[in-house]
Each structure stands twice: as C-alpha cells, then as structure tokens.
Amino acid sequence: MKASLRCLQSVQRLATRPKSTSFIGLGRMGSEMAYNLFSKQFAKRPDAHFVVCDALPEAASSFSQNFAAAFPGSNIEIVATPEEATLASEWIVTMLPSSAQVQTVYGGGIIPTLRSLPADLTQKTFCIDSTTLDVDVSREVAKDVIAAGASMVDAPVSGGVTGAKAGTLAFLVGGTEASFQTAHPVLSLMGQRIVHCGPAGAGLGAKICNNLILGVQQIVVAEAMILGGKLGLDPAVLSSVIGSSTGNCWSISVNNPVQSALPDKSPPCERDYEGGFATALMEKDMGLATDIAEKTESSLPIGWAARQVYSRMMEQQPELSRKDFSSVYKFLVSASK
Numbered sequence: 548m549k550a551s552l553r554c555l556q557s558v559q560r561l562a563t564r565p566k567s568t569s570f571i572g573l574g575r576m577g578s579e580m581a582y583n584l585f586s587k588q589f590a591k592r593p594d595a596h597f598v599v600c601d602a603l604p605e606a607a608s609s610f611s612q613n614f615a616a617a618f619p620g621s622n623i624e625i626v627a628t629p630e631e632a633t634l635a636s637e638w639i640v641t642m643l644p645s646s647a648q649v650q651t652v653y654g655g656g657i658i659p660t661l662r663s664l665p666a667d668l669t670q671k672t673f674c675i676d677s678t679t680l681d682v683d684v685s686r687e688v689a690k691d692v693i694a695a696g697a698s699m700v701d702a703p704v705s706g707g708v709t710g711a712k713a714g715t716l717a718f719l720v721g722g723t724e725a726s727f728q729t730a731h732p733v734l735s736l737m738g739q740r741i742v743h744c745g746p747a748g749a750g751l752g753a754k755i756c757n758n759l760i761l762g763v764q765q766i767v768v769a770e771a772m773i774l775g776g777k778l779g780l781d782p783a784v785l786s787s788v789i790g791s792s793t794g795n796c797w798s799i800s801v802n803n804p805v806q807s808a809l810p811d812k813s814p815p816c817e818r819d820y821e822g823g824f825a826t827a828l829m830e831k832d833m834g835l836a837t838d839i840a841e842k843t844e845s846s847l848p849i850g851w852a853a854r855q856v857y858s859r860m861m862e863q864q865p866e867l868s869r870k871d872f873s874s875v876y877k878f879l880v881s882a883s884k
C-alpha cells in the first residue's frame with residue numbers, strides 16, 4: 548500500500564474528501580477569495596469541510612481563526628503541505644505569487660499525490676490555479692495534472708484586492724469546455740464575470756495581454772501628468788479633459804497617480820500609494836509579457852521599455868516595490884528633476 552494512501556486512510560479523510568475544498572496561498576488576494584468561497588459554500592452546505600495551506604503558517608492560522616470566529620460551527624482545518632491539501636479535498640484552489648511557487652506546489656506536492664491516489668479519487672479531483680504566471684509553465688502543470696487523471700483550469704483574475712473582497716472578480720479561464728463548465732459554479736462564488744478564453748493557458752494569455760496594456764498606460768499617464776504640470780495645468784482640469792477625450796483610460800480616470808486630480812475618487816496616491824496593485828507584481832507581469840513575446844517572436848518595443856521602467860524603479864527606489872504601481876509617477880517625478 549502506498550504511503551499517501553495509508554496516510555489518507557489513517558486520518559479518515561475519505562468521508563470528508565467529497566465535500567472538502569482546499570485553498571493554497573492565503574495572501575492578499577487568496578485570503579479574500581477563500582473567505583468568499585468558504586462562506587458561500589458553508590451557507591449552502593453547513594457540513595462542508597475547508598482546508599487552508601500557506602508557506603507562512605501565520606497566514607493560514609490567522610485566516611482560519613478569523614473564519615472560525617465569523618462562522619461558528621464551520622469545519623476549517625490547517626494543513627502544512629500541498630500533499631495533505633490534495634489528500635483532504637476534491638477541490639483545490641491555488642493563488643500563489645508566480646511560476647516558481649506553482650512549480651513547487653504542483654510539481655512537488657499536488658501532482659505526485661494525485662499519481663499516488665487510487666484512480667477514482669484522482670479522477671474526482673479538480674484544480675483551479677488563479678496565479679498569474681508564465682503561460683508555458685501553466686500549460687506544463689495542467690498537462691501533468693490531467694495526465695495524472697485529474698482536471699484543471701488556469702483562472703487568473705482581474706479586479707484586484709477590492710474585487711476579491713467584494714466577490715466581483717473577473718476570472719479568465721483556460722481549459723476544456725467541460726472543465727470550464729465544472730469550474731463555473733465554484734468560480735462564481737468568488738467572481739462575477741467568468742470568461743472561457745480557450746484551452747489550457749488561454750486565461751493566462753488574456754491576463755498577460757491585458758496587464759501589458761495596463762502597465763504601459765500607467766507610465767504614459769504619469770508622463771502626461773508630469774508634462775501637464777510643467778506646462779502649468781491644474782491636475783484636476785487636465786485629468787477631467789483627458790478623462791472625456793481620446794486619451795481616457797482606467798489609469799487616468801480611476802487610478803490617477805496625482806493627489807487631488809480626481810476630487811470624487813480615492814485612488815492609492817491619496818494614501819501614499821498604499822493598497823492597490825504592487826509595483827513588484829506589475830514588474831513581474833511585464834516580464835511575463837516580454838518573455839512570452841520573445842518565445843513567440845512578437846515585437847513589443849513599448850512593452851520592453853515599460854518593463855525596464857518598472858525594473859529601474861524597483862532597483863533605485865525599492866521602497867516603491869510594495870506600493871501601488873501608479874507610484875511610477877513618483878519615480879518619474881524624481882527622475883525628471
């Protein structure tokens with residue numbers, strides 16, 4: 548008898564596995580997503596079982612304590628490894644920083660465990676990876692999960708921490724039509740717009756293309772706001788003009804980088820760029836775009852230039868790495884003096 552099967556039986560997981568969901572990666576996004584997912588599952592099915600796992604034990608324990616306090620009678624458990632999370636649940640959701648962590652969690656934990664389980668248990672296992680990572684790594688992981696006998700979709704998200712908390716995320720899904728249909732009810736507990744983008748890796752492809760545009764736009768908005776300031780324009784007037792003209796975009800009309808430019812809104816610049824989408828994550832996403840462009844021989848001159856701006860920003864002002872990426876304005880202001 549294989550070691551993992553012994554473990555499975557010894558902890559009497561067989562009874563709870565069909566009604567159990569494991570969430571791996573309880574960071575800024577994952578903790579909000581797991582909260583929505585578990586609370587809505589608990590409301591529908593009070594005997595549901597929930598499992599959390601994070602490389603930082605305090606992330607899993609603080610989530611578990613908060614959830615248990617908010618939902619007395621709920622059945623939530625912390626496990627130390629992706630292997631245990633796989634043994635425990637038919638549904639596994641992962642929300643990790645990037646490619647390296649996905650390779651570790653799937654390659655070093657989930658996939659070997661799926662291979663060691665009895666075939667009927669593996670077949671009932673469904674993995675959803677919502678990490679933004681390299682398309683090729685994601686396709687490779689999905690191929691191995693499916694070859695082991697389980698199902699998987701890539702389902703990166705758009706909407707940020709605010710959308711994760713409100714349960715209004717957009718999920719960009721890659722996988723077979725059947726897998727998309729199976730995943731849909733689970734994803735709809737965490738998001739509002741669930742789009743099937745194509746086969747494995749397609750959700751990530753769409754996410755990376757979107758963030759390529761976003762990363763470039765945020766820089767050029769910063770450039771326009773700096774130039775307008777030098778020309779003596781009031782930031783609120785300039786933002787209002789651009790916001791109702793052909794230059795309008797999310798970076799000027801929602802995530803404007805200049806204080807008081809949007810009097811009716813509260814973008815991260817009003818809180819010294821706290822919250823929002825970290826510069827380090829945007830730099831990672833620009834890297835994913837330029838890497839895949841190289842592999843596919845696509846010309847990305849503006850994408851490359853934008854990647855370099857974010858990389859230099861993190862090198863020269865590391866304190867901006869965890870701030871919202873609209874702090875690129877602050878970086879460019881200091882560079883233009």
Ligand code: NAD
Pocket residue numbers: 571572573574575576577600601602603606642643644645648651652677678679680704705706707708823824825828
């Ligand atoms: P985060 O760094 O806050 O959270 C990642 C979590 O994964 C952390 O708790 C970390 O301890 C855990 N982790 C790392 N390695 C692990 C391992 N080997 N095993 C188990 N747990 C591990 O990141 P985040 O902001 O939640 O972002 C997660 C993903 O979502 C990223 O790919 C990011 O690009 C994407 N994303 C983020 C946002 C945003 O606004 N933050 C928006 C859209 C997409």
